[in-house]
Amino acid sequence: xxxxxxxxxxxxxxxxxxxxxxxxxxxxxxxxxxxxxxxxxxxxxxxxxxxxxxxxxxxxxxxxxxxxxxxxxxxxxxxxxxxxxxxxxxxxxxxxxxxxxxxxxxxxxxxxxxxxxxxxxxxxxxxxxxxxxxxxxxxxxxxxxxxxxxxxxxxxxxxxxxxxxxxxxxxxxxxxxxxxxxxxxxxxxxxxxxxxxxxxxxxxxxxxxxxxxxxxxxxxxxxxxxxxxxxxxxxxxxxxxxxxxxxxxxxxxxxxxxxxxxxxxxxxxxxxxxxxxxxxxxxxxxxxxxxxxxxxxxxxxxxxxxxxxxxxxxxxxxxxxxxxxxxxxxxxxxxxxxxxxxxxxxxxxxxxxxxxxxxxxxxxxxxxxxxxxxxxx
Amino acid sequence: xxxxxxxxxxxxxxxxxxxxxxxxxxxxxxxxxxxxxxxxxxxxxxxxxxxxxxxxxxxxxxxxxxxxxxxxxxxxxxxxxxxxxxxxxxxxxxxxxxxxxxxxxxxxxxxxxxxxxxxxxxxxxxxxxxxxxxxxxxxxxxxxxxxxxxxxxxxxxxxxxxxxxxxxxxxxxxxxxxxxxxxxxxxxxxxxxxxxxxxxxxxxxxxxxxxxxxxxxxxxxxxxxxxxxxxxxxxxxxxxxxxxxxxxxxxxxxxxxxxxxxxxxxxxxxxxxxxxxxxxxxxxxxxxxxxxxxxxxxxxxxxxxxxxxxxxxxxxxxxxxxxxxxxxxxxxxxxxxxxxxxxxxxxxxxxxxxxxxxxxxxxxxxxxxxxxxxxxxxxxxxxxxxxxxxxxxxxxxxxxxxxxxxxxxxxxxxxxxxxxxxxxxxxxxxxxxxxxxxxxxxxxxxxxxxxxxxxxxxxxxxxxxxxxxxxxxxxxxxxxxxxxxxxxxxxxxxxxxxxxxxxxxxxxxxxxxxxxxxxxxxxxxxxxxxxxxxxxxxxxxxxxxxxxxxxxxxxxxxxxx
Numbered sequence: 001x002x003x004x005x006x007x008x009x010x011x012x013x014x015x016x017x018x019x020x021x022x023x024x025x026x027x028x029x030x031x032x033x034x035x036x037x038x039x040x041x042x043x044x045x046x047x048x049x050x051x052x053x054x055x056x057x058x059x060x061x062x063x064x065x066x067x068x069x070x071x072x073x074x075x076x077x078x079x080x081x082x083x084x085x086x087x088x089x090x091x092x093x094x095x096x097x098x099x100x101x102x103x104x105x106x107x108x109x110x111x112x113x114x115x116x117x118x119x120x121x122x123x124x125x126x127x128x129x130x131x132x133x134x135x136x137x138x139x140x141x142x143x144x145x146x147x148x149x150x151x152x153x154x155x156x157x158x159x160x161x162x163x164x165x166x167x168x169x170x171x172x173x174x175x176x177x178x179x180x181x182x183x184x185x186x187x188x189x190x191x192x193x194x195x196x197x198x199x200x201x202x203x204x205x206x207x208x209x210x211x212x213x214x215x216x217x218x219x220x221x222x223x224x225x226x227x228x229x230x231x232x233x234x235x236x237x238x239x240x241x242x243x244x245x246x247x248x249x250x251x252x253x254x255x256x257x258x259x260x261x262x263x264x265x266x267x268x269x270x271x272x273x274x275x276x277x278x279x280x281x282x283x284x285x286x287x288x289x290x291x292x293x294x295x296x297x298x299x300x301x302x303x304x305x306x307x308x309x310x311x312x313x314x315x316x317x318x319x320x321x322x323x324x325x326x327x328x329x330x331x332x333x334x335x336x337x338x339x340x341x342x343x344x345x346x347x348x349x350x351x352x353x354x355x356x357x358x359x360x361x362x363x364x365x366x367x368x369x370x371x372x373x374x375x376x377x
Numbered sequence: 378x379x380x381x382x383x384x385x386x387x388x389x390x391x392x393x394x395x396x397x398x399x400x401x402x403x404x405x406x407x408x409x410x411x412x413x414x415x416x417x418x419x420x421x422x423x424x425x426x427x428x429x430x431x432x433x434x435x436x437x438x439x440x441x442x443x444x445x446x447x448x449x450x451x452x453x454x455x456x457x458x459x460x461x462x463x464x465x466x467x468x469x470x471x472x473x474x475x476x477x478x479x480x481x482x483x484x485x486x487x488x489x490x491x492x493x494x495x496x497x498x499x500x501x502x503x504x505x506x507x508x509x510x511x512x513x514x515x516x517x518x519x520x521x522x523x524x525x526x527x528x529x530x531x532x533x534x535x536x537x538x539x540x541x542x543x544x545x546x547x548x549x550x551x552x553x554x555x556x557x558x559x560x561x562x563x564x565x566x567x568x569x570x571x572x573x574x575x576x577x578x579x580x581x582x583x584x585x586x587x588x589x590x591x592x593x594x595x596x597x598x599x600x601x602x603x604x605x606x607x608x609x610x611x612x613x614x615x616x617x618x619x620x621x622x623x624x625x626x627x628x629x630x631x632x633x634x635x636x637x638x639x640x641x642x643x644x645x646x647x648x649x650x651x652x653x654x655x656x657x658x659x660x661x662x663x664x665x666x667x668x669x670x671x672x673x674x675x676x677x678x679x680x681x682x683x684x685x686x687x688x689x690x691x692x693x694x695x696x697x698x699x700x701x702x703x704x705x706x707x708x709x710x711x712x713x714x715x716x717x718x719x720x721x722x723x724x725x726x727x728x729x730x731x732x733x734x735x736x737x738x739x740x741x742x743x744x745x746x747x748x749x750x751x752x753x754x755x756x757x758x759x760x761x762x763x764x765x766x767x768x769x770x771x772x773x774x775x776x777x778x779x780x781x782x783x784x785x786x787x788x789x790x791x792x793x794x795x796x797x798x799x800x801x802x803x804x805x806x807x808x809x810x811x812x813x814x815x816x817x818x819x820x821x822x823x824x825x826x827x828x829x830x831x832x833x834x835x836x837x838x839x840x841x842x843x844x845x846x847x848x849x850x851x852x853x854x855x856x857x858x859x860x861x862x863x864x865x866x867x868x869x870x871x872x873x874x875x876x877x878x879x880x881x882x883x884x885x886x887x888x889x890x891x892x893x894x895x896x897x898x899x900x901x902x903x904x905x906x907x908x909x910x911x912x913x914x915x916x917x918x919x920x921x922x923x924x925x926x927x928x929x930x931x932x933x934x935x936x937x938x
Contacts, residue, residue: 055809059861060853066580072416136515137474152479
């Protein structure tokens with residue numbers, strides 16, 4: 001709502017072109033593209049670029065923004081096709097990614113209805129999903145006189161999901177949501193972990209059961225990593241979803257009707273046994289409660305098994321899968337090694353969780369490993 | 378036409394806390410915010426929240442630090458209330474689910490902060506404000522009896538025919554419609570006015586809307602000249618590096634590599650109060666001992682890397698993303714930058730202003746607990762304590778009262794004003810040019826060091842801009858998310874804030890707290906140990922008056938760190 005002329009940057013300004021997707025709901029016309037030339041210090045952000053256009057040329061461009069420092073979560077947009085906060089995307093990086101002579105393409109997030117220009121309807125998608133996970137603490141009893149006594153690590157553990165600024169970037173980038181708009185989605189599930197991982201909450205099992213049984217719940221995630229890649233706060237929503245799954249299966253053995261439990265168990269059993277993913281085994285084992293022999297197939301599972309046949313057929317036709325490859329799994333050189341690693345990890349008492357506030361490092365930082373050692377300097 | 382017992386304007390920490398407290402007291406509550414509540418600027422309060430919760434600490438010690446930090450301009454009755462109620466408030470938040478840092482026993486753990494005689498700052502990494510804001514919003518989602526109006530922009534307060542505040546005129550940003558919200562009490566919790574200055578650590582939304590609306594409605598503004606410049610902000614952009622960095626052990630150096638705080642605050646060094654550290658830095662810079670970009674260096678590298686990554690992760694990101702510096706390995710260049718308004722709408726300890734039916738809490742209010750200088754980690758506390766008190770008091774006061782009827786044609790007036798802006802053809806400068814001139818003038822002439830000549834010049838500029846903004850036009854002629862026209866209203870609000878800040882700074886002919894007058898370099902308790910109140914009065918606005926500082930147990934002393 002305001003302007004950005006914020007005093008001088010240190011470097012010389014350079015010229016860039018922003019190609020912005022405009023949409024005016026009152027005009028009766030469809031969305032269109034418009035190019036804007038800007039002069040900006042290369043260290044400044046795409047948001048600074050947009051604000052410069054608003055300041056100097058056309059203040060009617062709609063974009064939510066406030067803090068300019070990646071803490072308020074207002075300015076999620078797509079830049080050259082990738083969802084990001086405009087305020088912490090460097091204009092020079094965006095230009096480099098666009099390619100020489102090409103404009104920086106800025107458009108509203110995917111998976112949301114557009115209200116105007118770069119402004120999307122967060123309530124209709126994001127906040128509705130957050131509301132779905134009962135997003136408040138539900139202790140079992142009245143609070144203690146002083147603070148709850150909880151392990152320091154537990155608080156650091158949930159701090160990663162507390163770091164979420166509800167910008168919706170992960171929701172905009174989520175591929176599962178593109179296929180199933182009902183998917184509870186990465187942001188809301190990360191929020192759910194914030195309670196499931198919180199020792200003060202008294203509804204851990206109920207929360208997990210709810211999200212495991214929901215056909216659009218934790219097993220609707222396809223593990224594509226898109227949310228982890230776009231998250232500006234390193235919340236790693238997919239990792240939080242995987243933690244919810246581990247809690248649901250390992251801690252509470254929740255055998256959901258979506259076969260999430262069965263599929264995961266099949267996966268693990270196969271790796272343990274063969275040291276490689278034996279796909280011919282995976283399908284029947286997944287739908288058979290994780291075991292071919294004991295095979296108590298869930299009623300819904302038969303239907304799902306049948307439904308997955310066309311996918312298998314397509315795989316056969318395209319040559320991606322051959323009957324021989326599928327049934328007689330080729331032997332890999334490291335299978336023994338994989339089995340060994342499996343045993344090693346499996347036999348540990350502690351569950352190894354990757355958490356940035358514990359290992360203290362950014363997934364994008366190649367020096368990540370050093371942080372774990374403490375790195376005194 | 379929406380009606381509520383209590384209407385809260387602003388949904389940062391003060392507003393959300395007020396709304397929840399009012400609802401708990403049985404009132405029907407509406408809460409209006411021009412942004413979604415979790416976008417509020419309370420997010421930016423990184424370092425923590427002060428409370429004398431440790432049995433070895435005492436609220437008196439916390440209160441004394443706050444009184445001393447305020448340079449004795451804080452009202453001691455209000456400070457006592459804030460510090461006494463702090464421990465229970467922190468525990469309440471912990472019970473609601475805030476993931477406060479724990480010590481090895483699993484109890485709440487603390488960190489050190491500036492101007493404090495004990496480590497009493499409770500925190501969540503360096504996202505404390507964000508964590509508090511999001512947890513309170515969880516409670517708002519849970520308590521759906523509080524009616525939320527998200528992305529509604531309030532343009533003016535309305536009265537009934539007795540002169541009592543009876544509601545507000547508000548524009549739905551999504552469709553441009555205007556409505557009168559009626560209420561028995563209105564609580565302004567609309568935040569600070571940092572955007573009056575360029576650069577500032579404040580978000581773009583911090584445009585002093587509520588302060589200006591209250592002023593226009595006849596409520597006195599108090600100590601507006603007290604504007605905090607934070608010691609560690611990035612040059613140019615003005616982004617904040619939390620005081621938590623110094624709390625964790627970071628040092629300040631000038632270009633010659635001297636740890637210059639030795640000369641200014643030999644005991645507390647980098648953890649002296651903010652006005653002291655900012656003046657020290659500005660002196661180094663002005664006297665040629667800074668770096669060529671007008672900065673000094675903040676060196677965090679002596680803090681163990683893992684501790685930085687755990688406890689100061691946010692500023693690692695800020696350094697990396699906005700300055701290209703890995704703060705775990707090299708110093709970062711910083712300078713004092715506009716950060717916080719100690720002054721604001723004059724209230725009592727229950728948030729009541731001098732205008733019936735109108736309350737204020739949080740940064741827009743001046744109780745005053747911060748006086749001439751706010752201590753780090755006291756702002757979150759202020760929002761929560763006085764937000765809660767205002768909410769509860771407004772709810773109680775409204776019991777048994779009939780719903781008022783807004784008098785006059787405020788709605789029509791606001792609609793005509795907005796329509797006129799949209800209809801106007803371009804004649805002069807763009808809105809952004811006016812804003813930039815205001816911001817740069819205020820930063821140049823009304824910041825760390827001030828004098829009468831420059832302040833007079835700034836006042837002239839502000840008055841000229843107040844005329845010019847009434848002729849400014851907009852590019853956006855639509856109704857849906859017309860941010861352009863709201864930008865004009867915000868600039869009008871900001872210019873009222875700017876005028877009052879400069880008038881207060883001219884009026885106070887002494888140096889106290891954040892106000893440093895090079896032409897009056899000493900604190901003068903005989904003449905100026907008093908609040909300066911500014912009230913609207915037609916063409917003579919603002920009218921200046923004074924009120925006493927409330928003293929309870931601490932007599933003014935010389936302030937040394």
